[in-house]
Amino acid sequence: MxxxxxxxxxxxxxxxxxxxxxxxxxxxxxxxxxxxxxxxIVHGGVDTFVVSDEGGALREIESAGxxxxxPDKVLSPIVQRFGLQIANGTISxxxxxxxxxGLAIALVANAxxxxxxxxFEHTKIRPTENFKFEIAKLLRRDFHQSVRSxxxxxxxxxxxxxxxxxxxxxxxxxVIDPVVNDRSSINARVVANMDLRAAEYExxxxxxxxxxxxxxxxxxxNLLQVGAPVIKYSRAEEVIKRLASV
Numbered sequence: 001m002x003x004x005x006x007x008x009x010x011x012x013x014x015x016x017x018x019x020x021x022x023x024x025x026x027x028x029x030x031x032x033x034x035x036x037x038x039x040x041i042v043h044g045g046v047d048t049f050v051v052s053d054e055g056g057a058l059r060e061i062e063s064a065g066x067x068x069x070x071p072d073k074v075l076s077p078i079v080q081r082f083g084l085q086i087a088n089g090t091i092s093x094x095x096x097x098x099x100x101x102g103l104a105i106a107l108v109a110n111a112x113x114x115x116x117x118x119x120f121e122h123t124k125i126r127p128t129e130n131f132k133f134e135i136a137k138l139l140r141r142d143f144h145q146s147v148r149s150x151x152x153x154x155x156x157x158x159x160x161x162x163x164x165x166x167x168x169x170x171x172x173x174x175v176i177d178p179v180v181n182d183r184s185s186i187n188a189r190v191v192a193n194m195d196l197r198a199a200e201y202e203x204x205x206x207x208x209x210x211x212x213x214x215x216x217x218x219x220x221x222n223l224l225q226v227g228a229p230v231i232k233y234s235r236a237e238e239v240i241k242r243l244a245s246v
Contacts, residue, residue, distance in 0.1 A: 015105075028109040029145065032060050033120045035136050035164055036149045038109040042101070051104040052092035057115035064133060066123035074122075075115045082111040091115065131211050131233075132163065135178040138237055139164050143244070147176075154195030162192075168244055175206040176240060179224060181214045186223060193227030205243065207231050 016027040023043040030038040043050045058071050068074065071089045079086045084093050084107060091111050093104040120133060139147045149163045152175075166174040175196070179189040193206050206228035210216060213233065224230045231239050 026105055028105065030109040030113040031140065031145060031148065032056070032113060032116045033133060033136060033140075034060055034064070034149065035140060035147055036060075038112050038116075040105055040108045040112070042105070044095070047097060048095050049098070049101050049104070050092060050095050051101070051108045052090050053108055053112035055089045057091065057112045057119065058089040060116040061119040061123050064120070064130075066119065068119060068123060075118070078115050078118055079111050082107045082114075084108060084111050131180055132178045134233075135176065135209055135236070136164060139166065139176060139240070142237065142241065152196055152201070153199065154192070155198035155200075156195050158195060160192040160196060162196075166240075166244060170203065172203045173201070173205070174240070174243055175204065175228075176209060176236075177206065177228070178209045181211065181216055181220070183220075186220055190223055190227035197228065207240070207243070209233055209236050 015029070018025050018027075020041070023041050025039055025041055027037050027039050032038055038053065038056060040051050040056075041054050043052075057075070058068060061068060068089075072086050075086050075091075079091050084091055086092070091108055093108050096104045143166050146168070147164055147166045149161065150165050151159045151161045152165075153159050162175050162177055164176040164178070166176065168174060175193075177189055177193060179185055189208060193208060196204075197206060207230070208224050208228045209231045210221070210224065211233045221230065
C-alpha cells in the first residue's frame with residue numbers, strides 16, 4: 001500500500017456507512033452536544049444524490065426537553081452560511097453528482113452540528129436534562145472526540161445506551177453516567193449499570209455522576225452505589241481526569 005492509498009483508507013475509516021431501505025446512512029466525525037456523532041442520509045442513484053440530516057439537529061434539542069418554535073426560521077441563517085437549506089426542521093444540500101457527494105456530506109453534517117450547538121445555547125431546557133448536557137459539555141472539553149455515546153449489551157442481553165463513554169488507550173473505556181434527582185432516573189441508571197457490570201467487559205470502568213448542588217436523600221445515594229461508584233458533580237472533572245490517566 002503506497003502513501004496515497006494509506007491516506008485514502010484512513011479517511012474512509014472515519015465514516016461508517018450502512019444501507020437503509022430508503023437510502024444510505026453515513027455516520028460522520030461531527031459531534032453533537034450530546035456527544036453523539038452526526039448522521040446524514042444519502043438519497044438518490046447513480047448520477048444525482050440528495051444529502052440531509054433528517055432533522056438530526058432538531059432531535060438533539062427535543063430529546064433534551066427543549067421546544068423550538070419555527071425551527072426553519074431560527075436556523076436558516078446558520079444553514080445558509082453552508083450553502084444549504086432547511087425545511088420542516090430537516091437540513092439538506094442541493095442535488096449533486098458523485099464528484100461532490102463527499103463535500104455535501106461534510107457540509108450537511110457540519111451545519112447540523114452547528115445548528116444543534118446554537119439550539120442548546122439559545123433554548124430553555126428542563127433542569128434535569130440540562131445536567132446531562134453539563135456533563136457532556138465538560139467531557140467534550142476535556143476529552144474531545146475520545147468521548148461519545150454508545151449502546152452496550154448487559155449480562156441480561158439487554159442493550160443499554162450510555163451517552164458518555166471515554167475511549168482511552170489500550171482498549172480501556174470509562175463510562176460516565178449522569179443521573180438526575182428523580183426516582184425513575186435513579187432506578188434506570190442503577191439497573192443499567194448493574195447489568196453492564198455483570199457482563200464483565202474487559203477494560204471497562206463505570207462511574208455514576210450526581211448533582212451535589214441539589215439535596216439528595218442518603219438512601220438514594222446508597223442505592224446509586226449498587227449500580228456503580230458515584231462521583232459528586234463538584235469533583236467530577238478532577239476525579240474523571242485521574243481515572244483516565246491511570
